[in-house]
Amino acid sequence: MNLIVYRYHEGMAEPRYDRFELDPRPGMTVLGALFEVQDRFDDSLAFRYSCRGAVCGSCAMLINKVPRLACRTQLSSLLAGKNQVSLSFYPAIEETISWNPEKEVLVEPLPHLPVIRDLIVDMQAFFQKYQFVEPVARPTGTPPEDERLMEPVAVRELEVYTNCVLCAACYGACPVDGKNQDYLGPAALATLYRFRIDPRDASGTVRLDRADTGNGWWACEFHGNCRTVCPKGVPPILAIGRARQELKSEKKRGERP
């Protein structure tokens, strides 16, 4: 098989694509293939990695035109045409190079963030948006001596969002992030909603104000790519929809301007 890899660094006029011929071992992931290239062919190939077990969120990239974690994506399943993902179209997944998905795997950097080198993107804008939503607990009153009690069912609702690993796959899959660089994006909004629904939090719906803008809740166009690509099954689209619903009904009731 061939691994086709996007290459770019400062000073290059245009990115280029390199082809590496590999003989994949059973179970080899895209991350494993990238290491194979680094170890055997070209030690300058740059990509991020850490846990190799789909928990740290380092290695989100565009694989066969879908944002995925490289460590969790098996070459064999890509070549066999399994795990096909259909996304609402956006410019970043337009054809850049022709490739044969039965014999080749195409690896490119995560869209919507500037490329530093090869598959490494600058995550600064992504984390700034995360920070913008003030993702920190603001609990009620002085803390009790013991834990604050929580219903198991409330935990289950929260877990849907706390499972986010901040890999930015959703950010690279969101058509709105592609055209509006000020849009907070799915991960930041899902995080904000996670604090909104935390029963221990004192802020209530005031939390939602932070994104009650044209670049926040109201910018989402409900393409749903965020939910489709999330490696942890987090549904930002659901959080955004619920937040909008809540804001709308408060406005209707005259509780908000």
Next chain:
Amino acid sequence: MRTSTIHSYDVLIVGGGLTGLRAALRVSDAGLKGAVISKVHPLRSHSVAAQGGMNASLGNVLGEDGRHDSWESHAYDTVKGSDYLADQDAVARMCRQAPAAVIELEHMGMVWSRLEDGKIAQRPFGGAGFPRTCYAADRTGHNALHTLYQQVLDRKIPIYEEFFVLSLVNHDGRCGGCTALEIMTGEVHGFAAKAVLMATGGFGRIFSRSTNALINTGDGQALALRGGAPLKDMEFVQFHPTTLFGTNILITEGARGEGGILLNRKGERFMERYAPTSIDLAPRDVVARAIVQEFEEGRGFDGGYVHLDLHHLGEDRIRERLPGIRQIAIDFAGVDPVTDPIPVQPGQHYSMGGIDVDIDGATPVKGLYAAGECACISVHGANRLGGNSLLETVVFGRLVAGTIVKDMPSLPEPDIEPVQSAMEEADARIGQILEQEGGTPLITVMDALKETMFESFGIFRDVRSMQAGLAEIKKMQEKVSQISPGFKERAVNPALIRYLELEGMLLLAEVVARGALAREESRGSHTRTDHPDRDDSRFLKHTLASIREGMIEISYQPVRLGMFEPKERVY
């Protein structure tokens, strides 16, 4: 020269995992100027992968006969689990602080799994007399790390992300900062500080078959050793019994805590023979050895694994308590534990040894401190109990930062000049590495090292195989100068980073080897077939390794007993 300006702080924290972030909060709360330096974004630290939980004697779930857990009981289990090598005053400190540490995370907003009454849920874990392990499904580390990161962001504590520390600045017998390579630009930075806290995690990746993140290359231990601080008990390396066959991704002990059982090729629940009372929930060293013995006696599956069977727990319980494990088994082994057993084998998991520190987290080098997995304080002794490492990170991250806060008035202002010369040295060193000529590919040395460590210093050890292993390590150390990174630029150079990691790994490998050879007994994770018994008369003591005139020198330090007299370990 590609050096930048010098940054000045009161306290520099190297490492952005749970220990480093907890320490950063303590430093910030004391009004000191602190910063975190990490070779990855903090959320990519290996802490995030911790699954099963954090031990604390909250007593939210009562033990057998309705008994209530206590910190003393937690301490006893920890000391017994350590095969009596842990320092009991440090263990007592950790276990007393444990409930407060768990509650504190809860107050910071961490989501824990809950009991029906709303309290934090606790599950049984190996080697524990009570259901003591507080958990967040099987994503405890993830929830804890994200919570601490949020607190650090909220306090606007500076974080130098993707900075690889090159050296500690030693001056007048004390540590006064460090130098670091900014990976994305290739610039060498200098950091001047009154105190440096190492919180860099373990060195599991010197072994093949490791559950550790790929970044766990022991950089902090190597830096400290070169910087004059001894390493302690490095021969004690934990092999976790249940790592996924093929990738060695961790399958939490919590899977057995929830009722999962181990089966051999004949379908026998073999742990009944090795640990009649605790069975599948015996401590990790006991279970790992049992599995290897099953392999050796022909009762393992081809390729070397046994089955971890969860299907009798039912889909609901698996989905609720072990959702991450289920996903890992599906993604990486093509097995759904709801219907089929998970193929597992023992793999390297944890480094009990580390930078030698006293009970307050201070190394013998003034100004240099260490906490968490990279340190050896020693609460785990010869074998760590599951659920005690997450606990150690937050308890000692806070306590050791507290020591620094207390020591601050007595620590002199750092000198800029030694930082400047250390930067120049580090810069020259990088230049030298990039100019190196020779035909040895990095990966051949790296792979050979990992295999040698697993084969010669794995679960069962003996003098012949260890001597051969040490000879191999020495040869590899010489070969390193023949590795020539193909890529010669300084900015975003993965070959350079991996080279720097490898140098440290080879140093640590030798320390592990020498400590293991010198310890002629079996204790906890260190099992010698040529010395099968524990020998308290000769070896109830900590191993210390230092560099003297370029050579590794081994010495010993007494164990601090006090609460529990050493006894035979029976489970």
